[in-house]
Amino acid sequence: APSLSESRSSFSSQTQYTPITLLTNTSQISSASPYNSPFYRQHTLKPNNIIIEDAVLDEERWSRAAFALGMPYGDVFRATNETRRFANKVSRKSNLSEKCMTDLVMTLVQAATKPHRNLHTKAGGTFHEDPVPNGAITTDALLSPPDTWSMPLPVPRPNITLGFATKTFTPHELELQSGIISTSAGLPCDLAKVSQPTPDVFWPFFTVDIQPNSLNAAQNASAGSASTCNNALALLAEAADEPTMQKQGPSLFWNSRRRVHSFSLSINLDGKVASLNMHDSGGSLVHHAAMIRVYRLDDERDVEALYSRLTSICVWADNTRLPAIVDLLENLDGLVKLESKQDFVSDAFFNHDLSSVAGMGYAGGAIGSISPPKRFGGLKSVMRDISPRWLRVS
Numbered sequence: 001a002p003s004l005s006e007s008r009s010s011f012s013s014q015t016q017y018t019p020i021t022l023l024t025n026t027s028q029i030s031s032a033s034p035y036n037s038p039f040y041r042q043h044t045l046k047p048n049n050i051i052i053e054d055a056v057l058d059e060e061r062w063s064r065a066a067f068a069l070g071m072p073y074g075d076v077f078r079a080t081n082e083t084r085r086f087a088n089k090v091s092r093k094s095n096l097s098e099k100c101m102t103d104l105v106m107t108l109v110q111a112a113t114k115p116h117r118n119l120h121t122k123a124g125g126t127f128h129e130d131p132v133p134n135g136a137i138t139t140d141a142l143l144s145p146p147d148t149w150s151m152p153l154p155v156p157r158p159n160i161t162l163g164f165a166t167k168t169f170t171p172h173e174l175e176l177q178s179g180i181i182s183t184s185a186g187l188p189c190d191l192a193k194v195s196q197p198t199p200d201v202f203w204p205f206f207t208v209d210i211q212p213n214s215l216n217a218a219q220n221a222s223a224g225s226a227s228t229c230n231n232a233l234a235l236l237a238e239a240a241d242e243p244t245m246q247k248q249g250p251s252l253f254w255n256s257r258r259r260v261h262s263f264s265l266s267i268n269l270d271g272k273v274a275s276l277n278m279h280d281s282g283g284s285l286v287h288h289a290a291m292i293r294v295y296r297l298d299d300e301r302d303v304e305a306l307y308s309r310l311t312s313i314c315v316w317a318d319n320t321r322l323p324a325i326v327d328l329l330e331n332l333d334g335l336v337k338l339e340s341k342q343d344f345v346s347d348a349f350f351n352h353d354l355s356s357v358a359g360m361g362y363a364g365g366a367i368g369s370i371s372p373p374k375r376f377g378g379l380k381s382v383m384r385d386i387s388p389r390w391l392r393v394s
Contacts, residue, residue, distance in 0.1 A: 005304045009117070016072045029255040033211065033213075033216055034151075034154055034220075035211055035217040035218070035220040036211070036213055036214065036217045039286055041220065042104060042152050042270060043151055043156075044095070044151045044152075044153060045224075046150075046153075047150035047385035048133045048134065048150075048153045048227075049133060049221050050133065050153070050224070050227050050287045050289070051220060051286065051287065051288050051289070052220070052223050052262065052289045053288070053289065053290040053291070053292075055290075055291070055292045056279070056292070056294065057290045057291065058290055061113075061290075062292060064318045065095065065278065067215045069316050069320065070316055070319065070320060071313075071315075071316055072308075072312055073211065075099075075293075075305040076305070076308040076309075076310075076312075077301060077304040077305055077307070077308060078304055078308040078311070079190070079300075079304050079308075080111065080304075080307065080309055082107050082108055082111045082307070083108070083174055083300065083303045083304045083307050084300060085107070086104050086105075086107065086297070086303050087297070087298060087299065087300035087302075087303045088300075089104060089315060090104065090297045090298045091294055091298035092274055093296075096269060096272070098159070098210050098269060100210065101159075101210055101239045101267060101269055102123055102124075102159045102160060102208075102210060103123075104123065105159070105208055105210075105254065105265070105267070106160055106161055107125055107162060108303075108306070108310060109121050109162060109206075109208070109310060111307070112168070112307060112310035112311045112314050113162065113168075113314050115314075115317075116166055116314050116317075116318050117165070118164055118167075118168040118318055118322060118331055119162060119163070119164060119165060119314060119318070120162075120163060120164060120200065120201055120202075121162050121166035121201075122160070122162075122164075122201050122265070123159065123160055123197060123202065124157075124159065125154040125157070125158075125161065125198040125199070126155055126156070126157045126198070127155055127157070127197040128194075128196075128198075129155055129191075129193075130190050130194050131193070131194045131228050131229075131231050131235060131366050132153055132155060132156070132228050132231070133153055133227050133228065133287065134152065134153065137239070140378070143227065152209065153227075154224060154297055155222050156197075156205040156207070156224045156225040156228050157221075158208060158209050158222075158225040158264075159199075159209060159210045160207065160208035160265075161198050161201050161204045161206075161207050161208075161210045161225075161359070162201070162204060162206040162207070163201035163202050163204030163205060163206075163229075163230065164202040164203055164317075164322060164325075165200075165202070165203070166200060166202065168202065168322065169329075170201070171313065171378075172307075172333070173326070176191075176329050176332050176333055176336065177191055177192065177195040177196075177202070177329070178191065178192045179191050179281060181189045181194075181235065181236075181239040182239065184299065188369075189235060189239075189353065191236070191239075194235050194236065195232065195236070196234045197228055197229065197232060202270050203216070203232065203233055203325055204229045204262070205229060205261075205262045205263065205313075205317050205321055206262065206263045206264065206265075206310075206313055206317075207225040207226055207262075207265075208222075208264070208265045208267065209221035209222040209225055209264065209265075209266055209267070210267040210269055211266075211269065212268075212269040212270055213268075213270065214268055214271075215268040215271065215273060215274075215275060215294075217268075218268055218274075218275075219266040219275060219277065219289070219291075220262035220265035221266070222223050222265070222277055223264075223279070223287070223289050225264060226262045226263070226264040226279035226287075226289065227278070227279060227281075227289075228285040229260075229262045229279075230260040230261070230279055230280075230281040230287055231261050231281070231287075233260045233325070233328075234260055234281055236321050236325070236328050236329075236332070237260075238330045238333070239332065240331035240332045241328075241331060243321055245302055245321065259280070259281060260280075260281040261278065261279065261281075262278075262279045263276065263277065263278055263279065263313050264276075264279060264305075265277070267297070271294065272297045272298050273294060273295065273296055273297065274294070274295050274297055274306070275291045275292075275293070275294045275295070276291070276292045276293050276294075276295065276309060277289050277290065277292065278290055279290050283320040285377035290359075292309075293305070293309075294300070297361050300388075304359050318322050322391075
């Protein structure tokens, strides 16, 4: 799978931020929207392991990424009634409201998703906090010196979210996605909120964020939305594969399972321009974002190219993203079945000296005189102490 972290020779220039100690005027930080702040990327995104590249992806990197994702590399122009109406309305109106632009973009997204019954689009809504990356919120960060001051990532509020519909999954798969999982830090996490960052949209992979002032502000908002989508699926992979990882150790397969891609559309309302962005977790929970292309929304030719790209993203989601999710749910189901079996003894149990277990006293006689089912039932408490931390789904 492609990684945006590769071949980033021009990235060093964007890491030269102004230290927070040089901020002498509070007016330098936008009070209207945090995304407008010139220091947002330094003191909010970067501490939360989210990196935005300033430049558009070069041809070599995008061609590799497109090939790996099964998408066309170059622009394909698809003229439809929706693209013509969209470009005409945007060009005619001098002042577009955020709601008007949301409605217009929604027509394009819905037209692109029409052949895909598994996909579901939703306008508005606030994401749940559970899947939001929180790399900055640590004791060390709170006690750090002022020049490394950081802020928590705002809860995303994308204008449009595209993911999978409820009917995509079987009743059993839906039940699996409504339990409690444990993160790598040992913290409980509500899988119902992780799988649906916004209600009725499962595992979103495409978001639209609209900001009135600048394209950079819109990209800042998109970085939070898309990284939350990536982080949600990474949490599922972590929960489903962690017992295997604990037993066999990290591997290339483990990293590839955690490598997640998503896409976003960042729109500058005043300038009537948008950037299509690709977001990559890289398998290391460091989220990278880069622009694929910039579109003029009042240019019919650009809108046709954007619409074609939206259709290719939908095809990718149906053919690649969804099977990966189903595979993880199957792993999760296997763990739940192991947990529910009365006679199950974990692999860790057999790594211990059985004689030491046999030496423990049990009511009802010696361990050798107990029938196998009763023996396993009597060792339930011992098994819980010595077995790995299995996933529990309520």
